Amino acid sequence: MSVTADVAVVGVGPAGLAAAVAAAEAGARVAVVDAGNQPGGQFWRHAPESVREADGHGHHGWSTYLDLRARFDAARGAGRITYLPGLQVWMAERTGLPGSAEFVLRTTAAVASSGAAPATVAADRLVLCPGGYDRQLPVPGWELPGVMAAGGIQAFIKANGVLPGKRFVIAGTGPFLLPVAAGIAEAGGKVLAVLESSSPSAWLPHLGAATGVPEKALEGAEYAAVFAKHRIPYRTRSIVTEVLGPDKAEGVRTAKVDADGRVRPGTEREYADVDVVGFGWGFTPQMELPVALGVETRLDADGSLVGVVDERQQSSVPGLYLAGEVTGVGGATLAVLEGLAAGAAAARPDSHVPVKQPAAIARHRRFARAMHHAHPVPAAWQDWLTPDTTVCRCEEVTAGEITEARDSLGARDIRSLKSFTRAGMGWCQGRVCGFAAGCLGAGPGEMPDAGSLASSAKRPLAAPVGIGELAALDN
Numbered sequence: 001m002s003v004t005a006d007v008a009v010v011g012v013g014p015a016g017l018a019a020a021v022a023a024a025e026a027g028a029r030v031a032v033v034d035a036g037n038q039p040g041g042q043f044w045r046h047a048p049e050s051v052r053e054a055d056g057h058g059h060h061g062w063s064t065y066l067d068l069r070a071r072f073d074a075a076r077g078a079g080r081i082t083y084l085p086g087l088q089v090w091m092a093e094r095t096g097l098p099g100s101a102e103f104v105l106r107t108t109a110a111v112a113s114s115g116a117a118p119a120t121v122a123a124d125r126l127v128l129c130p131g132g133y134d135r136q137l138p139v140p141g142w143e144l145p146g147v148m149a150a151g152g153i154q155a156f157i158k159a160n161g162v163l164p165g166k167r168f169v170i171a172g173t174g175p176f177l178l179p180v181a182a183g184i185a186e187a188g189g190k191v192l193a194v195l196e197s198s199s200p201s202a203w204l205p206h207l208g209a210a211t212g213v214p215e216k217a218l219e220g221a222e223y224a225a226v227f228a229k230h231r232i233p234y235r236t237r238s239i240v241t242e243v244l245g246p247d248k249a250e251g252v253r254t255a256k257v258d259a260d261g262r263v264r265p266g267t268e269r270e271y272a273d274v275d276v277v278g279f280g281w282g283f284t285p286q287m288e289l290p291v292a293l294g295v296e297t298r299l300d301a302d303g304s305l306v307g308v309v310d311e312r313q314q315s316s317v318p319g320l321y322l323a324g325e326v327t328g329v330g331g332a333t334l335a336v337l338e339g340l341a342a343g344a345a346a347a348r349p350d351s352h353v354p355v356k357q358p359a360a361i362a363r364h365r366r367f368a369r370a371m372h373h374a375h376p377v378p379a380a381w382q383d384w385l386t387p388d389t390t391v392c393r394c395e396e397v398t399a400g401e402i403t404e405a406r407d408s409l410g411a412r413d414i415r416s417l418k419s420f421t422r423a424g425m426g427w428c429q430g431r432v433c434g435f436a437a438g439c440l441g442a443g444p445g446e447m448p449d450a451g452s453l454a455s456s457a458k459r460p461l462a463a464p465v466g467i468g469e470l471a472a473l474d475n
Contacts (some may be wrong), residue, residue, distance in 0.1 A: 001119040003082055005031035007346045008105055008123035010089055013041020014332040015324030016129035017068045018339030024075035026347035031046050031121050032081060035088040035110035041067055041131055043332045045158040047411035058183050061332055061386055068153045084114035090463040092289050102319050106466045117471055125319045125346040130286040132325035134430050140242040143390045146249030150280030163189045167274030169252050171195040171240040172280035174355035174375040178223040183228035192271050195238040195254060197261060198375045206370030212363040241384055259345050261378020281377055283433060288462040291454055293317055300328045303451035321346050325390040330368030337361045379445045391435040394426020402440045413452035416439045428458055
């Protein structure tokens with residue numbers, strides 16, 4: 001199947017949904033490609049609409065979703081949006097041919113058994129809103145069944161309406177730990193502790209940025225009320241040092257840490273009878289498609305590789321716009337604002353009409369920078385590992401094997417480490433272990449540089465695709 005459009009949008013989470021609506025309402029013909037089977041993305045993930053009507057329980061910004069969704073459905077009904085669910089883009093390319101579409105997207109079924117027919121989308125402008133995924137740091141025992149990403153726990157609850165376990169420990173850093181723990185408690189689970197590696201005092205230098213987005217404080221107050229209601233312990237400057245259990249997660253060993261993440265001797269304690277451990281160390285933008293198309297990138301405050309955009313969300317590649325996590329992780333409200341700006345700009349590329357709410361975008365971006373500085377990845381996290389700690393779970397590569405490749409073979413970037421150790425060669429292609437492996441390659445207390453992260457994101461195929469589909473290509 002082939003689809004042509006003025007504007008193609010990849011992703012239909014907060015940023016993509018907003019971009020598609022803005023472009024369609026500005027008069028453009030829009031094609032929307034998304035791996036999910038219904039709009040909303042990870043943030044507004046909900047049970048299949050064929051099973052039951054979503055009620056918004058457990059969601060923030062649900063009224064925004066309902067507004068955007070109604071406008072999205074109206075544009076689809078009017079023929080201005082072609083929606084292609086259940087598909088993921090495995091290749092994006094610029095044609096560079098006069099008189100033809102500037103961008104071509106080749107897609108494949110996100111789930112082979114879904115029956116979604118692959119499509120080729122050709123468009124004059126492209127808005128990329130691929131979102132991001134949970135950033136993970138390994139600790140001894142994290143490869144055991146029962147260990148999940150914090151975002152995975154939340155997505156499980158939203159999509160299925162049930163819990164993946166009964167007794168939870170949530171650990172990592174950042175405000176995202178709060179809604180995850182609150183959602184577990186409200187769904188009937190027992191949260192034994194939330195362990196935050198940072199401290200509230202880390203926000204003191206950034207109060208100006210925090211007060212610029214007062215609704216965040218209101219959200220925090222809501223979560224505090226849930227924590228009080230369900231008696232959830234919130235322990236700062238605390239980490240999980242080991243997940244315990246012979247063949248599945250059954251407990252955790254924890255400790256207090258200093259500002260750099262060094263364990264304070266004598267503060268260790270254990271939590272027993274745990275069946276799910278959730279880790280969340282922020283998010284990593286999904287940069288495969290922007291990097292493949294050659295956008296200019298930079299390191300964000302949290303050490304993530306992100307795309308550089310102007311005030312209209314246009315990247316360094318003409319006609320290519322970015323919104324959401326790929327410009328820097330900053331939350332759903334910021335993603336919606338950027339999506340509206342990108343969609344409107346892509347629909348009218350020659351217009352000089354100013355983007356909507358630039359001041360709001362700037363405020364939320366300042367808040368995001370403050371959040372990253374207040375909740376950093378602990379500098380000394382590598383000290384938590386033992387040489388036999390598994391880093392790449394797909395290929396069973398240990399921390400010792402990675403540091404040996406670094407010290408003996410000079411493998412310091414993510415791609416070199418992949419070549420020498422196979423770290424990142426598994427099904428997830430380094431999305432789970434890539435950041436941690438990059439840190440280990442860079443050295444103690446270091447993080448991967450932009451070149452290392454870009455080499456990891458650059459790949460000919462952005463998603464798994466069948467050999468038959470490759471053979472069926474025209475050229």
